[in-house]
Amino acid sequence: MVIIADCGSTKSDWLLVHGGRDQQLENTQGFNPFFQSSSDIENILKTQLVPKVTTNAVEQIWFYGTGIHDSSRAEIVASALRNIFPKAAIEVEHDLLAAARATCKRSAGIACILGTGSNSCYYDGSKILDNVPSLGWLIGDEGSGTHLGKALLRAWYYRELPADLNAAFVADYPEGASAIKNRIYDKGANAYLASFTQFLGKNIQHPLIQKMVMNSFNEFLDRHVGKYSGYQQVPVHFVGSIAYHFQDILLACLDARNLHAGEILRKPIYSLAEYHVGPMGTSE
Structure with missing residues (x-):
């Protein structure tokens, strides 16, 4: 048995591949080695993953996670x-390499993450050659969920939403400004x-919301993709999720910049399994 893991700060996907073919997806709490110790991580896995796995049968683990800098x-x-x-051979890598391997496979390309946060890299088909720094949600993360959330909230607090959107926002978030x-x-x-x-997705047909999302994506493309x-x-x-849903x-x-759009995946886990194990079950 081999395991491919895609771990975020809040949730982790663990794909168990039996005999190179049968797949079983399990989920656990996420973790980040910047904030949690090895014993913390071990305790999470013992309670949430071990009951679902025959640990001595695992021969190989490919783990990709946030915070593996x-x-x-x-x-x-x-x-x-x-x-x-x-008994397992273990490989631990950053989630940006997961994005590159899942989408580029063994060809050159630019791999981007647009989820809660954002990141990008230039990948030559085997390794990451360049990475424009991700500055995090406080001053960066262009194109991400946090970036979009801030744009929406600024527009609401500064009274820039038209009446229809403002009414919809107040109805969805009755807790109020404070x-x-x-x-x-x-x-x-x-x-x-x-x-x-979620509010943006629900109201995506509104021209202002479309412009808000477009501005965020354009900023990501300008500050990151265009630098490679x-x-x-x-x-x-x-x-x-942000790239996928929008x-x-x-x-x-991308089309406005004459850029070649590649794959857009909500999650990389199944494509990572194809990268490592192969569609016909041949381990690599």
């Missing part, structure tokens, strides 16, 4: 996995801000 962070996760899966502001400056603000994309050498000659791929606008933004 260097070898020390990778070792935090690898140590927890080794303690639980003693309560929303308190949540913005509380723990977990990035996920809270990103949650407002040869960006107009290779496909631009996307992974993440793909019509995203594709229009």
